[in-house]
Amino acid sequence: MSTVVYVEQHEGEAQRDSLGLLSQAAGLGSDVCAVVLGEQAAAVAAGLGAYGATRVYVADSPALASPLPQARVDALEALISEHGFENVLFASSVLTADVAAGLASRLRAGLNWGLVDLRVDGGQLVGTQPALGDSVFVDVGWTSTPRLALVRTGAFEPKNVGGDAEVIPFVPEIAEWSTRATLLDREKTVSEGPAIEEAEIIVAGGRGLGAPEHFSVVEVLAAELGGAVAATRAVVDAGWYPYSTQVGQTGKTVTPKLYIACGISGAIQHKVGMQNASVIVAINKDKNAPIFDYCDFGVIGDLHEVVPKLAELVRQQKSG
Amino acid sequence: MKIAVCVKEVPDTSASKRIDPETLRLDRSGEGALNLGDTNAIEAALRIKESSTDCEVVLISMGPESAINSLRKGLAMGADRAALVSDPGAEGSDIIGTTNVLAAVLASEAPDLTLFGQQSADSDGAVLWAAVADRLQQPFMSQATNLELESGNAKVKRQTEYGYDLIEAPLPCVVAVSDGINEPRYPSLKGIMGAKKKPQEILGLDGIGVSAEETGTAGSRTEVRALNDPPARGESQVIEADGEAAARVLAFLNEKKLV
Ligand SMILES: Cc1cc2nc3c(=O)[nH]c(=O)nc-3n(C[C@H](O)[C@H](O)[C@H](O)COP(=O)(O)OP(=O)(O)OC[C@H]3O[C@@H](n4cnc5c(N)ncnc54)[C@H](O)[C@@H]3O)c2cc1C
Ligand SMILES: Nc1ncnc2c1ncn2[C@@H]1O[C@H](COP(=O)(O)O)[C@@H](O)[C@H]1O
Numbered sequence: 001m002s003t004v005v006y007v008e009q010h011e012g013e014a015q016r017d018s019l020g021l022l023s024q025a026a027g028l029g030s031d032v033c034a035v036v037l038g039e040q041a042a043a044v045a046a047g048l049g050a051y052g053a054t055r056v057y058v059a060d061s062p063a064l065a066s067p068l069p070q071a072r073v074d075a076l077e078a079l080i081s082e083h084g085f086e087n088v089l090f091a092s093s094v095l096t097a098d099v100a101a102g103l104a105s106r107l108r109a110g111l112n113w114g115l116v117d118l119r120v121d122g123g124q125l126v127g128t129q130p131a132l133g134d135s136v137f138v139d140v141g142w143t144s145t146p147r148l149a150l151v152r153t154g155a156f157e158p159k160n161v162g163g164d165a166e167v168i169p170f171v172p173e174i175a176e177w178s179t180r181a182t183l184l185d186r187e188k189t190v191s192e193g194p195a196i197e198e199a200e201i202i203v204a205g206g207r208g209l210g211a212p213e214h215f216s217v218v219e220v221l222a223a224e225l226g227g228a229v230a231a232t233r234a235v236v237d238a239g240w241y242p243y244s245t246q247v248g249q250t251g252k253t254v255t256p257k258l259y260i261a262c263g264i265s266g267a268i269q270h271k272v273g274m275q276n277a278s279v280i281v282a283i284n285k286d287k288n289a290p291i292f293d294y295c296d297f298g299v300i301g302d303l304h305e306v307v308p309k310l311a312e313l314v315r316q317q318k319s320g
Numbered sequence: 321m322k323i324a325v326c327v328k329e330v331p332d333t334s335a336s337k338r339i340d341p342e343t344l345r346l347d348r349s350g351e352g353a354l355n356l357g358d359t360n361a362i363e364a365a366l367r368i369k370e371s372s373t374d375c376e377v378v379l380i381s382m383g384p385e386s387a388i389n390s391l392r393k394g395l396a397m398g399a400d401r402a403a404l405v406s407d408p409g410a411e412g413s414d415i416i417g418t419t420n421v422l423a424a425v426l427a428s429e430a431p432d433l434t435l436f437g438q439q440s441a442d443s444d445g446a447v448l449w450a451a452v453a454d455r456l457q458q459p460f461m462s463q464a465t466n467l468e469l470e471s472g473n474a475k476v477k478r479q480t481e482y483g484y485d486l487i488e489a490p491l492p493c494v495v496a497v498s499d500g501i502n503e504p505r506y507p508s509l510k511g512i513m514g515a516k517k518k519p520q521e522i523l524g525l526d527g528i529g530v531s532a533e534e535t536g537t538a539g540s541r542t543e544v545r546a547l548n549d550p551p552a553r554g555e556s557q558v559i560e561a562d563g564e565a566a567a568r569v570l571a572f573l574n575e576k577k578l579v
Contacts, residue, residue, distance in 0.1 A: 094480040101450035110541025132337045139546040181459035181489035237465040237500025258578045297572045301561020309566035
């Protein structure tokens with residue numbers, strides 16, 4: 001089985017999950033190539049042999065400079081039609097997911113997403129896709145080639161085993177319509193307050209708070225416990241709380257001793273950022289919320305009653 | 321101006337979902353509901369409609385015939401009409417089968433702007449727009465936390481792993497919105513009454529010119545091979561809130577020596 005791993009890079013640095021995927025693919029036993037696109041692709045390519053790539057294809061053109069998906073689909077289509085790769089593997093990110101799905105459509109190829117494992121079983125590529133809030137683990141396969149796979153954030157650890165790869169530049173043709181979307185600006189985000197990555201205790205708030213001013217409920221409990229405040233993307237996108245406090249796939253990964261989730265449904269993209277907390281406590285009024293499937297202690301109820309009361313009890317205990 | 325909004329019916333969140341061990345497909349026999357993230361896309365369309373003079377909002381969906389009930393909620397919010405592709409031949413579609421159907425409908429509707437929601441609650445894919453846009457050869461922008469139309473262009477702010485990007489594309493284009501982009505309105509009583517009378521079309525594959533080989537199980541390139549239990553996890557305790565809930569949380573935290 002010939003395999004190519006799409007390695008996403010940001011400002012000349014390979015995305016960690018792409019390296020993990022490359023390591024995993026190299027462990028499947030066959031020849032593994034990598035492809036890196038965009039400005040500084042060549043700088044990234046040089047280091048990929050260490051993670052198991054034998055050949056690395058690189059392309060850099062003005063159309064690939066911005067982190068936009070469509071020109072990347074053109075480049076990958078060209079690469080795959082020339083080399084006939086059977087497996088095309090991607091590690092999830094906002095950009096990569098869009099590239100993978102666009103490519104699936106272009107090639108009329110099967111795409112399985114959200115995978116937490118990839119293995120060869122009886123000569124066939126098989127993926128593990130947790131479904132329905134991770135309540136069932138589905139073995140998924142492909143009925144034609146190329147087989148496209150998107151793996152979940154944090155699925156595989158990078159393994160630097162040393163080694164060199166041959167770096168091969170290529171020049172893809174980019175269609176006019178693939179460059180119609182343009183990047184106007186990138187917003188640099190500045191962190192405010194203590195970094196949540198360092199905190200031993202985190203109290204996090206989601207849309208269940210109901211309104212931005214209700215973040216005070218979460219802040220008071222965090223202050224009593226000596227912890228930091230975090231948020232979900234839903235409330236960050238809505239402008240309720242700063243991006244620097246967001247936990248999850250497109251936010252931060254945190255590993256506190258205690259994570260208290262208030263009014264958070266526990267979507268997969270949030271879970272990947274906090275599932276390694278030692279203890280998870282959840283307060284949510286919906287008994288079917290996915291967060292209850294992976295918390296250590298859950299309360300089905302109104303956070304506006306439970307959380308202020310808890311803060312008060314903690315204060316009493318400390319002063320008593 | 322015409323805006324198409326792709327929406328999906330998903331199993332109601334209050335029901336526990338399951339995959340049928342016989343068919344290896346999601347059991348859709350229970351109550352269905354409009355996918356919550358798609359109401360943000362409808363809301364975004366309605367706001368554009370309200371700020372322009374001549375704008376039609378069309379809901380487009382593929383799913384079982386019963387999905388028309390979910391589409392009616394979108395009509396009650398204020399969309400003008402709905403087109404649902406429902407055909408036994410489309411059952412079991414993966415991303416390619418679904419793309420072939422939606423792209424065919426969109427090609428004939430020819431909207432100026434096509435909107436998607438953030439993700440479907442039952443598949444968690446968050447990818448379909450990219451596949452559909454590629455088939456239509458239109459630019460697309462995903463994860464939009466903000467959407468503005470300005471002199472023939474759509475301008476979007478998207479969140480990625482590295483912060484926010486500002487992106488622009490000329491119409492016609494495809495935009496997938498974040499569930500934080502707006503607060504979807506509730507249908508008014510008048511909206512609910514009026515929804516029944518709005519045009520609601522149910523189309524078969526024949527009606528949209530898609531052959532049975534291009535969709536459903538036949539048109540799909542992926543398969544489900546087996547269902548397994550998730551890995552076992554440690555003890556967990558979930559309680560119903562009563563007057564004592566906060567005290568019990570504190571007792572738990574004390575037991576774990578976290579306070
Ligand atoms: C590519 C991609 C990347 C993403 N990245 C991230 C990320 O980095 N981080 C992230 O968080 N999300 C991310 N998401 C979004 C994620 O899928 C969810 O949409 C988001 O996490 C939901 O946030 P929430 O839990 O605050 O809101 P909701 O899902 O709306 O949940 C709110 C919860 O509050 C409960 N509630 C309501 N009122 C009360 C009350 N009074 N008391 C108690 N409970 C109440 C409700 O029952 C509900 O469960 C991403 C999505 C995609 C597609
Ligand atoms: N069967 C469908 N019919 C119409 N639109 C859909 C369908 N499935 C998904 N969508 C749209 O695509 C978005 C992303 O879906 P997904 O990639 O399945 O998570 C949803 O929020 C909807 O806007």
